[in-house]
Amino acid sequence: MEVDLNSHYGLNPAHSEVVEACKIIEPCNALDMGCSSGRNTVYLGQLGFNVTGIDNNSAAIDMLKNIVIEQGMNNIKAHVHDINNACLDADYGFIVCTVTLMFTEPSRVGAIISDMQNHTLTGGYNLIVCAMSTEEQPCPVPFPFTLRAGQLSEVYEGWELTKYNEDVGTMHNGAKLQFATLLARKTN
Numbered sequence: 001m002e003v004d005l006n007s008h009y010g011l012n013p014a015h016s017e018v019v020e021a022c023k024i025i026e027p028c029n030a031l032d033m034g035c036s037s038g039r040n041t042v043y044l045g046q047l048g049f050n051v052t053g054i055d056n057n058s059a060a061i062d063m064l065k066n067i068v069i070e071q072g073m074n075n076i077k078a079h080v081h082d083i084n085n086a087c088l089d090a091d092y093g094f095i096v097c098t099v100t101l102m103f104t105e106p107s108r109v110g111a112i113i114s115d116m117q118n119h120t121l122t123g124g125y126n127l128i129v130c131a132m133s134t135e136e137q138p139c140p141v142p143f144p145f146t147l148r149a150g151q152l153s154e155v156y157e158g159w160e161l162t163k164y165n166e167d168v169g170t171m172h173n174g175a176k177l178q179f180a181t182l183l184a185r186k187t188n
């Protein structure tokens with residue numbers, strides 16, 4: 001049986017929405033935006049995706065690069081990259097952005113999402129999980145950016161929404177936090 005590299009390297013398991021999405025998305029060229037030390041990147045790499053992890057934290061990228069070198073995973077690349085620049089330079093079948101958007105510059109979020117959409121191949125997918133703040137459920141954490149109700153589904157108008165919800169979850173300390181979760185397929 002193949003070794004679980006996430007647990008081998010002390011990484012958390014891949015985000016549950018990444019695991020779910022991989023039940024329907026075939027291995028392809030994938031991008032992990034705000035990959036940190038690579039819990040999703042390594043998982044996707046083990047499944048056979050050609051995956052690029054990007055993050056502006058160079059220490060996290062170095063950790064991921066060490067795993068890649070040690071394991072000889074030539075289907076994984078990792079780069080220091082500031083997502084706020086919204087300047088992707090390749091096209092992908094699957095772009096993952098889990099719990100990252102809320103750390104980006106609010107004035108750049110529209111450009112970041114447009115850039116993701118423009119760099120998604122027809123038939124490809126975007127997965128976004130991002131904190132929300134609404135009147136009913138104000139965000140208890142001072143993230144630089146949070147989504148409004150319905151905001152994420154609006155910007156994916158024209159895409160096929162394979163999954164969309166704005167569920168409220170409970171954090172370890174009991175506080176309630178609302179997240180938008182979107183898995184969308186580009187149809188044209």
Ligand SMILES: C[S@@+](CC[C@H](N)C(=O)[O-])C[C@H]1O[C@@H](n2cnc3c(N)ncnc32)[C@H](O)[C@@H]1O
Binds near residue numbers: 015060099100
């Ligand atoms: C909470 S972590 C999420 C990591 C990963 N996506 C996951 O699901 O485990 C947020 C990540 O976004 C990265 N990040 C924040 N702002 C960024 C930016 N402007 N450009 C690139 N990465 C950024 C942080 O360095 C951090 O690794």
